[in-house]
Amino acid sequence: MKALRWGLIKQQMLVTLRVRALHVLSLGLFVIQPAVFTAVGMLLSHAAGNAMPDLVYTVIGGGIMGLWSGLVFSSTYDITGDRYYGTLELIVGSPTSLTTIEAIRTLINVLTGLFSLGLAFVAALAIFGYSLQGVNFWGAGISLLLLLFSMWCIGVFLANFLAWSRLSGSFVDFLEMPIAFLCGFMYPIRVLPGWLQTLSGVIPIRWALQAMNESLLGNRDLPFLLTHWAMAVGISLVFLAITGWLQARVHDSIRLSGELSSI
């Protein structure tokens, strides 16, 4: 059984990489998008009167934007593509649940999105002179893992909506920027008004990202980091639980409405 599940993960990875992720345009997205966000971040920092932009929130923040946008774009494309190509019916009609497939795909999308983040780090170090001196490496490493985990949980949660209706892709795309702004991808979360900070608290990405950014800036305050990690894990698990509850309803809803195919 274990081997069979690994077989499924392997085959899904191969299909996703061959069909979409290893396409030159997809790879371009992971390079161009963070570069654009980084440039905008630096311009805004300069306009705000900063002599030197904060590289964590501009360059690495651009990489986070690339990771997140790549996840939203890829997830939307996967389901829309499946509807268009008629493969969604075949997946849903198989004994493997759609949520299992979405979970594997989202994992692939998160991991391929790491390409953006990796490039941003390299750019920060090699081009902009970002110094690793003082960085809390273990804090940043754990936070990065939790950031990927929370993005995966949100991705699987959103995939349910994408499967639900032919038109839900635009709804999920609409969420891309508000979530990025609420989570403080390119600025410290403290600059947001209090009520927006409270609102952003329901998104697990925000907690993991804040812990990562603080660690990159040298924060070694263990209670602060533990609180943020616990919030990231706890809220992610809540999203996973809601996903589990939603999946059966979405499965029934699409079979009732006949929205499995694009026509």
Next chain:
Amino acid sequence: MHPVAIEARSLNKTFITKTGLWKTRTRSTLAVEDISLTIERGELFGLLGPNGAGKTTTVKMLTTLLLPTHGTARILGLDVVQQTAQVRKHIGFAFSGSRGFYNRITATQNLNYFAQLYALDSAITRQRVPQLLELVGLGTRGDDKVETYSSGMVQRLHLARALLHDPEVLFLDEPTVGIDPVGSRELRQTIKNLSSLGKTILLTTHYMAEAEELCHRIAIINKGRIVALDSPEALKRHISGDSVIEACIQPGQVQGILDLLRVLDGRTLVEVKNITEPETVSIRTPEPARVLELLSPYLNPQYIQGLEVRNQTLEDVYVTIIKAGGQ
């Protein structure tokens, strides 16, 4: 072992669509109405009907892809709504059309992927995929991307995919659409072979000859309802022992011939087929001798160029039933 492969009881499907933002209007479309049928294990069953009759909707409900609005359906005794996951392990389905695969990867890579969705062991997959590609006549094209395939080749690949997990019950929705005559013949032979292996097959088709050649029993479906259900021979007998006379008539003489046939009673149906020069008039009648007697004075090239008397085909039966709007 459950003796009945497919069982539907009063199956209904209504699609609800809503329009408007503030004042929403709900529109319901009845796609399938009160369909009941029982298909025995090992049977090759045909579902015939015009476009939009509800064939594909029925198949999609039986394959768990659509939820019925009312009614129940069981596959090998398993409820399609309550025991969805178990049903899916036992069925294979292939829909018509050139969609349904990832075009940027090869046929083999597609089949390897779908094999994993059915939790097939890797060793079995490695063995079965080339065998199935060979079976459907794509043995030499397995390493080509699907985007290079013709629609007929994709159609055959659908059958290979449906057979990956060696299902007991197969649903084939218009399997020979888009396939050339030689390919169609080969595919029909494949379907016969599968049937002889004991697989239960539900086939939908527009091709009457195909249904007549393959199916043990046939249901004709029109406007969402089953309007006839029997073996092809019984269906032909059922629409009486009528004969069909097809006359090739010179253009301009058709109306005169039609007027001539007006003396016959209502049991004779006359249809002018849309074939240009000479026009063909099809006469289905229980009294062929009488018709021939009426036409005999006109059996010369100025009026009637040719005449053929034959027994009814399944197509005649189908056309009669559908035109009558039911049974």
